[in-house]
Amino acid sequence: MRILITGGAGFVGSHLADRLMLEGHEVTVVDNFFTGRKRNIEHWIGHPNFELINHDVVNSLMIEVDQIYHLACPASPPHYMYNPIKTIKTSSLGTLNMLGLAKRVRARLLLASTSEVYGDPEEHPQKEEYWGHVNPIGPRACYDEGKRVAETMCYAYAKQDKVEVRVARIFNTFGPRMHMNDGRVVSNFILQALQDEPITIFGKGLQTRSFQYVSDLVSGLIALMNSNVSSPVNIGNPEEHTILEFAEIIKSKIGGGSVISHVQAAEDDPQKRKPDITKARSLLNWEPKVPLDVGLEKTIQYFRNELNATKGTFQPNARKQIPGSE
Template sequence: MALTIKRVLVTGGAGFLGSHLCARLLDEGHDVLCVDNYFTGSKANIEPLLKRPHFEAMRHDVTFPLYVEVDEIFNLACPASPIHYQFDPVQTTKTSVVGAINMLGLAKRVKAKIFQASTSEVYGDPTISPQAEDYRGNVNPLGPRACYDEGKRAAETLFFDYHRQHGVRIKVARIFNTYGPRMHPNDGRVVSNFIVQALRGQPITLYGDGSQTRAFCFVDDLVEGFVRLMATDEDCTGPMNLGNPHEISVAELARRVIDLTGSNSEIVYRPLPQDDPLQRCPDISFAKSKLGWEPQVRLEVGLSRTIEYFRELLTSK
């Protein structure tokens, strides 16, 4: 059956995840409108796409209404690393909440299907592991991470209320730790931090004792999950966990990065930041059963590809 070409809007399309998603949608033959205010996104991320005839980039902040004609919307707009979303916490909350209202309003007007990039941070510092979609979380609503955590929780509320009240077709994915090329080198995330520090021969910073665990999903696997979830029938709204269910301690991750980079960096320890979760691991049973999806890229392979990206980036700078 011939592919139906769709007009697809990707907010946050010049960011780490958004740029990979834009490229994937173009490869599938769709018309893609990338919208970004470039707070954390980068024109360099989408530069290779600008020459493609079915790609268009627009500078726009989703906290203001947007009037375009599209068939599908992927709402990825929001700073996603603590160093960025804590820089202007009020704006972070507005991006999640007002941005969701504006994009849902657009979807309602043009009858578009809309995807929300939610986050595992809606689970806060979990008291159970792994986290399944029916776990309601353990979030501090007053802490320094609340602008992101609660903003995303409110966005999910809005998505389901628009679905129930107005019949908007929604898909909600809860994204767990993801890594890969085009991560921001100064985003404060553990993978990019470790790789950049190792390549520069600087001490690798571990917060706490390094025993806290994370589960890392390569960006190509995550984008595959996005596309599959968006293509499901209308009964499958989510929320759906998308991430890697195999945990690793951050101390072990640091050792692997040192080995793969051939670095002489030493490990130094710093106090654990407030509300930093000790465990973060998804239960992906729902994604497996509904999408036939699970991560395929092994950690060593994904880390090697990410290290090569940062090696070239640091060399060019």
């Protein structure tokens, strides 16, 4: 197939590109490199089945494809809150443009939505039927509400113009190629522990998250794209840990002199995050396979290599963790 991946030079997008290339598809990656990095996909440059386009999805795109994986949007809070208007434009205008493309060329579109559409949930675990509990004017609203309206757009195009859409609600994901300064829980804790810095936890650390390894997410996205399931599907790991437990796991794996430090709780920090994946199991025959320990070992080694490669140039103060980031 001819497959377009928006945001394909990012953390998740580049792993998806790898899998689709290895399956023999023709893959076009579109990225404006706001958070994506060319190094994530440079090993495919020059391959006859691969094309890289430096393009912002806020602007329309003319290309012939069979499938569109629409991943373009900053996904970590420091990145999406750095320019909230740009984030809103990417989720709204960018999604409109990709749906317009899908309509013109009769392609199927998969939207990379998020567990953040559930906000600080009053239902636990979160099922796809839950409508969410989101603050529409809070600091995270540019991302949360942007993804919610992107889902709305998908189903408007499906109903009115018969565009085939798939919606993946992605829960916290980690793995190699995460940006060192993205402020996500996993990358922050690992980097802090590797550098013997305090591992900083917002509040008491009793808020929970469920972490999946990136290869499991990629498998889930491909399974959903190629299924007949048009309604939203949770793609995540139901294995739930408190942030404090997670910090202790990483500290024990890395060792060193890091101590766990508590700082003031952040605004609109979701207190519970755990997917109900009954739908993915029954309709996609998908569930996460990679144990947390295995995924963490690979991710720790990746960041250890990154630190060695950037010794003397990496500035840890540049990253700012905001809890709940995916």
